Amino acid sequence: MDVLxxxxxxxxxxxxxxxAISYGAxxxxxxxxxxxxAMLFVGGLVPPAVRFAAADPDAI
Structure with missing residues (x-):
């Protein structure tokens, strides 16, 4: 899975x-x-995880 x-x-x-939050509320x-x-939380954690898990800082 690539960065994009x-x-x-x-x-x-x-x-x-x-x-989903709007409907549920x-x-x-x-x-x-x-x-x-939960989807909002996970979606918010993906970009920092991609940033910190990159092996090459110039690849981002």
Whole structure:
């Protein structure tokens, strides 16, 4: 998995988390809210993980 696909995954997770959080909060579905929050958390952790895990600092 290259750097661009990891950033794309992070963007997709963060973009899909917002409707899940909104639906879970407005409909009172705690599972949807929790899954959306977890997706937001993981999507936010991917870019720093890519940055710190890069073997070559110039590759980013």
């Amino acid at each position: 696909s990891r950033y794309t995954l992070a963007f997709a997770l963060m973009a899909l988390s917002l409707p 407005s409909a009172g579905v705690a599972v949807a809210w929790g899954v959306g929050l």
